[in-house]
Amino acid sequence: MLVLVGYASEHGSTRGIAERVALVLAETGIAAEARPVADVGDAGVYDAFVLGSAVHANxxxxxxxxxxxxxxxLLAERPVWLFSVGLARVVGGWFEAHAPEPREVSRWREELLPRGHRTFAGALLKEHLPGAGRLAYRMMHGRYGDFRNWPEIDDWAQDVARSLPAGIRTTGTRTAGARTAGPARPADHGRRAS
Ligand SMILES: Cc1cc2nc3c(=O)[nH]c(=O)nc-3n(C[C@H](O)[C@H](O)[C@H](O)COP(=O)(O)O)c2cc1C
Structure with a gap:
C-alpha cells in the first residue's frame, strides 16, 4: 500500500512541502513517496494521492x-487530497480576496471529490519574477521570502494520515522509512521572510 505525494514545483518550495508531507506520513507508519508528477509513469501503483502544485497566474x-x-x-476512485502553494495569503488585500482557489481546483473539487484542498503559503525570491512581474508585485505591496509554515503543513499532513483508509496503513515504519526522502524536522530551508 503506497501513497503518492506528487508535486510540480518551479523553484523548489512546493517540492519541500511535498517532501515534508511524505515524511510526516512515513512517521505515522504510512508508506509514502514524494515525487514530481512529471516522473510518475503508472499512477495505478498508488493507493492514495496527495497532489500539489505551485500556483502561477492563479x-x-x-x-x-x-x-x-x-x-x-483513477483519481475519482481513490482517496485524493490536493494542495496549492502560492502567495495570495502573504500579499493579502485584493489579490487574496480575488484569487481564493486556483481555477482548476474548483472544477476538480466537483469532479474528483477530493477529501481536502489546502492552500499553503510558499516562497518567492525577486529573481523568480520578470521585470514587469516585479513591478506588479511591488504595487501589490508583495514581500519576498520564504513564508512556508511548517507547523501548519505538519498538522495538515497528520490530518491526511488520520483520514486515510485503514487498508493503506502499513504496520510500523519499515517500508515508509525506506521510501521517503524529505526535509528533516525542524525545516526552515535557510531562507527568512523579508
Ligand atoms: C511567475 C510567477 C507567478 C505567480 N503567480 C502567483 C499567483 O497567481 N498566485 C499566487 O498565490 N502565487 C503566485 N506566485 C507565487 C508562487 O506560487 C510561490 O512563490 C510558490 O511558492 C512557488 O512555488 P515553487 O517554489 O515550488 O515554484 C507566482 C510566482 C511566480 C514566479
Whole structure:
C-alpha cells in the first residue's frame, strides 16, 4: 500500500512541502513517496494521492494539471487530497480576496471529490519574477521570502494520515522509512521572510 505525494514545483518550495508531507506520513507508519508528477509513469501503483502544485497566474503548473487530467478516472476512485502553494495569503488585500482557489481546483473539487484542498503559503525570491512581474508585485505591496509554515503543513499532513483508509496503513515504519526522502524536522530551508 503506497501513497503518492506528487508535486510540480518551479523553484523548489512546493517540492519541500511535498517532501515534508511524505515524511510526516512515513512517521505515522504510512508508506509514502514524494515525487514530481512529471516522473510518475503508472499512477495505478498508488493507493492514495496527495497532489500539489505551485500556483502561477492563479493556476496549477502544467505538469500537475496534466497529471490530474490524464489520471482523472483513477483519481475519482481513490482517496485524493490536493494542495496549492502560492502567495495570495502573504500579499493579502485584493489579490487574496480575488484569487481564493486556483481555477482548476474548483472544477476538480466537483469532479474528483477530493477529501481536502489546502492552500499553503510558499516562497518567492525577486529573481523568480520578470521585470514587469516585479513591478506588479511591488504595487501589490508583495514581500519576498520564504513564508512556508511548517507547523501548519505538519498538522495538515497528520490530518491526511488520520483520514486515510485503514487498508493503506502499513504496520510500523519499515517500508515508509525506506521510501521517503524529505526535509528533516525542524525545516526552515535557510531562507527568512523579508
Ligand atoms: C511567475 C510567477 C507567478 C505567480 N503567480 C502567483 C499567483 O497567481 N498566485 C499566487 O498565490 N502565487 C503566485 N506566485 C507565487 C508562487 O506560487 C510561490 O512563490 C510558490 O511558492 C512557488 O512555488 P515553487 O517554489 O515550488 O515554484 C507566482 C510566482 C511566480 C514566479
Amino acid at each position: 493556476a496549477w503548473l502544467p505538469d500537475a494539471s496534466r497529471f490530474v487530467e490524464r489520471n482523472r478516472a
